[in-house]
Amino acid sequence: MKPVLYRYKDTESVVRAMDGYTPGPGWVPLFDEAAMKAATAAALERAAEVCDAIAHDWRGANSQSLQCADAIRALKDADTC
Secondary structure: OOOOEEEEOOOOOEEEOOOOOOOOOOEEEEOOHHHHHHHHHHHHHHHHHHHHHHHHHOHHHHHHHHHHHHHHHHHHHOOOO
């Protein structure tokens, strides 16, 4: 994911992200909030899918892995990402 803007340290100074331009030290990348939420939700879903795969592949891990997947999906659906 590419930054939308760069902010200088703790100031209100920002510059637009441009191809081929990398700001110097002290500039912090800022990302689009919707894109960050989408990326976080996708990562949580991938983690839940891993729990599902473990639950179906390993007999002894069924209940814990299903609880893991449910907890991850609840976190994703809570819109706290």
